[in-house]
Amino acid sequence: MNSYRKLKTAAAGSALVLAFLVGGQPVSGQVVQLDGALPTEESAIATFLTAPDWVVRQADNICGLKNARQLSNPGKVDFPSLYASTPEAKKIKRDKIDPNSPEGSQLRAAAFERIRKACEQVMNDRALCSVWKSIRSRSGKVAQDVTETVRGLL
Numbered sequence: 827m828n829s830y831r832k833l834k835t836a837a838a839g840s841a842l843v844l845a846f847l848v849g850g851q852p853v854s855g856q857v858v859q860l861d862g863a864l865p866t867e868e869s870a871i872a873t874f875l876t877a878p879d880w881v882v883r884q885a886d887n888i889c890g891l892k893n894a895r896q897l898s899n900p901g902k903v904d905f906p907s908l909y910a911s912t913p914e915a916k917k918i919k920r921d922k923i924d925p926n927s928p929e930g931s932q933l934r935a936a937a938f939e940r941i942r943k944a945c946e947q948v949m950n951d952r953a954l955c956s957v958w959k960s961i962r963s964r965s966g967k968v969a970q971d972v973t974e975t976v977r978g979l980l
Contacts (some may be wrong), residue, residue, distance in 0.1 A: 880969075881962050889946045890956025898955050902969040903945060903976055907960040910935040911977050944979035948972050 867971040888905075891897055909915050914937035917923065923930045945957040953972065961969045 841861050875978070879963055881964060882958060884959070886959040886961065888957045888959060889942055890949050890954065892956070896955070899953065900961055901945075901949060901952065901954040901957045901972040902961050903941075903957060903959065903971070903973045905941070908973060908976060908980065909937055912940055912942070913980055914916050916923065940980060942961045944976045945972075947977050947979060 839849070847898050865927045876906055878895045878897065880900060882897075884892050888903065890900070914933040918925055918930055918933050923933065925931070948954070949957050949972075952970065952972065952975075954972070957972065957976075958969065
């Protein structure tokens with residue numbers, strides 16, 4: 827079985843070299859893993875060649891597109907400072923409410939929803955494709971920082 831993987835990897839490498847020599851495009855579609863276990867060397871090569879420009883974690887998405895391959899004009903915010911600016915977070919701090927208590931959980935959820943709605947409005951107004959807590963680019967592009975605009979809507 828190990829030699830079969832080596833043969834597949836060698837064949838994939840040869841195909842990539844041939845594609846570069848002929849001037850064709852390297853892997854353009856999504857790679858499907860047949861064995862479903864750990865990623866193979868072939869899929870790792872294909873993922874690198876088709877990797878999106880934007881590097882994100884889906885947990886950092888606030889609103890808009892979630893797939894990094896689809897991003898064209900994303901925005902970003904300083905989420906901790908926005909959260910601290912919400913009336914709910916101020917109430918938690920002012921009244922010394924335990925954030926993990928039922929009331930604290932409700933207030934935190936309300937603050938997150940308030941921020942999401944404001945981000946969604948700014949995203950639509952500025953023609954952004956999404957808004958993120960954290961996002962970076964492989965090519966050095968910078969996502970538009972919309973923190974102050976969102977803060978104005980809170």
